[in-house]
Amino acid sequence: MKISVIGCGYLGAVHAACMAKLGHDVVGVDVDERKIAELSAAKAPFYEPGLEELLRDVQETGRLKFTTDVSAVAGSAVHFICVGTPQKIGENGADLTYVDAAMRTLTPHVLPGDIVVGKSTVPVGTAARLAAVLEKNQPSAHLVWNPEFLREGHAVADTLQPDRFVYGVLGGSEDHIAVRVLDEVYEAPLSSGTSRIVTDHPTAELVKTAANSFLATKISFINAMAELCDAAGADVTQLADAIGMDDRIGRKFLNAGIGFGGGCLPKDIRAFMARAGELGADQALTFLREVDAINMRRRTRVVELTRDLCGGSLLGKKITVLGAAFKPESDDVRDSPALSIAAQLQLQGAVVTVTDPKALTNAARRFPELHYEADCNSAIKSADALLLLTEWHQYRDLDPYEVAGVVASARILDGRNVLDPAKWRAAGWIYRGLGRP
Numbered sequence: 001m002k003i004s005v006i007g008c009g010y011l012g013a014v015h016a017a018c019m020a021k022l023g024h025d026v027v028g029v030d031v032d033e034r035k036i037a038e039l040s041a042a043k044a045p046f047y048e049p050g051l052e053e054l055l056r057d058v059q060e061t062g063r064l065k066f067t068t069d070v071s072a073v074a075g076s077a078v079h080f081i082c083v084g085t086p087q088k089i090g091e092n093g094a095d096l097t098y099v100d101a102a103m104r105t106l107t108p109h110v111l112p113g114d115i116v117v118g119k120s121t122v123p124v125g126t127a128a129r130l131a132a133v134l135e136k137n138q139p140s141a142h143l144v145w146n147p148e149f150l151r152e153g154h155a156v157a158d159t160l161q162p163d164r165f166v167y168g169v170l171g172g173s174e175d176h177i178a179v180r181v182l183d184e185v186y187e188a189p190l191s192s193g194t195s196r197i198v199t200d201h202p203t204a205e206l207v208k209t210a211a212n213s214f215l216a217t218k219i220s221f222i223n224a225m226a227e228l229c230d231a232a233g234a235d236v237t238q239l240a241d242a243i244g245m246d247d248r249i250g251r252k253f254l255n256a257g258i259g260f261g262g263g264c265l266p267k268d269i270r271a272f273m274a275r276a277g278e279l280g281a282d283q284a285l286t287f288l289r290e291v292d293a294i295n296m297r298r299r300t301r302v303v304e305l306t307r308d309l310c311g312g313s314l315l316g317k318k319i320t321v322l323g324a325a326f327k328p329e330s331d332d333v334r335d336s337p338a339l340s341i342a343a344q345l346q347l348q349g350a351v352v353t354v355t356d357p358k359a360l361t362n363a364a365r366r367f368p369e370l371h372y373e374a375d376c377n378s379a380i381k382s383a384d385a386l387l388l389l390t391e392w393h394q395y396r397d398l399d400p401y402e403v404a405g406v407v408a409s410a411r412i413l414d415g416r417n418v419l420d421p422a423k424w425r426a427a428g429w430i431y432r433g434l435g436r437p
């Protein structure tokens with residue numbers, strides 16, 4: 001099928017490449033010339049495992065093109081909207097400028113019978129508004145809301161083999177013509193067993209925000225338990241293992257630590273609260289305020305623990321932060337808890353060095369006042385304390401005996417509870433985890 005993808009950021013670039021991999025003829029459109037030039041040269045504008053190989057692979061087939069010229073979408077039967085919906089500056093709500101602009105520039109090129117598919121995460125009610133815009137310009141085109149559930153670091157696999165598809169169509173009926181068209185787009189994953197749910201526009205929009213809110217709640221729940229474990233001298237890791245064995249609860253997303261960050265969970269729960277308020281249903285989501293508060297409290301807690309670890313004062317202490325990205329296998333530093341902690345420590349008088357295998361360029365752009373060191377060994381040299389804040393495998397695998405010979409003082413704070421405390425203590429380290437005795 002001929003497909004267009006509007007917006008070639010995280011979601012769009014991966015989606016375009018994966019659709020071409022599934023055998024479709026794809027054109028990706030973005031206003032950012034640098035991004036388009038990189039993608040056209042099969043270079044990923046951000047770090048995502050497997051993406052560059054995939055781009056090379058599909059561009060050789062001639063099935064994938066990128067352009068800044070939106071008129072190139074003409075002739076595509078399906079148009080995916082994959083632009084970002086960041087948090088508004090100074091407000092909790094989502095900024096829909098890019099979604100509205102995408103719709104505005106796309107509609108003049110939409111032909112009768114075309115399907116426009118929204119994948120961006122939007123406040124409930126957006127699809128109805130966009131459907132009206134589309135109808136005014138092209139009454140015989142259709143709008144589907146088809147939220148995306150990919151995780152950064154696993155984006156390619158999550159797009160090629162998602163665990164479910166949700167199609168939101170006008171009226172929510174299986175018989176809607178757009179259902180057949182989308183089934184054709186996703187034929188390969190559907191035939192290998194991916195489930196799909198057909199529903200109406202508002203339910204499809206809500207599925208996405210509800211899913212991210214549930215994940216955020218799960219993380220904040222276990223972090224609240226970590227606070228209790230700290231107070232009671234219990235071990236949150238064992239607690240998570242034990243409650244996670246109940247398959248109604250499940251062990252996934254119960255890793256206590258410095259909390260969640262990134263370009264999705266934090267802004268999505270805030271946008272959800274803002275939208276609930278507009279709908280007069282704010283009480284239903286007041287618990288998300290607590291989820292957000294627990295999450296932000298993790299960051300201050302780590303600063304306090306670090307002060308403690310350094311003997312009561314941060315002034316002049318050389319602290320090395322291992323990891324800057326909001327999670328491993330990503331160079332994304334949007335709302336990264338690791339960087340936010342590094343910046344707070346620096347403000348309180350510590351001399352902070354940050355290292356990360358992929359995210360240093362982005363980190364330096366966001367926090368130019370921090371000191372960055374790409375080489376892990378140089379970064380930890382003569383440190384008074386190490387803080388493991390993003391659990392890249394190279395930090396999980398550090399040898400405590402070797403590292404003890406490089407630092408000035410063998411003190412480590414394990415912000416993700418991924419190290420073996422007994423092993424580090426046996427090697428002479430003062431080890432602190434979060435919610436671990």
Ligand code: UGA
Pocket residue numbers: 121148149150151152153212215219252253254255256257258259260261262263264265326327
């Ligand atoms: C999240 C969702 O997981 C995806 O399903 C969704 O499609 C995506 O947002 C989106 O809306 O686009 P992502 O932001 O890539 O994906 O990252 P997650 O894997 O959800 O991790 C989010 C944060 O939670 C990270 O900072 C991670 O370190 C933290 N986390 C995760 C924990 O602190 N504990 C855990 O147990 C799990």
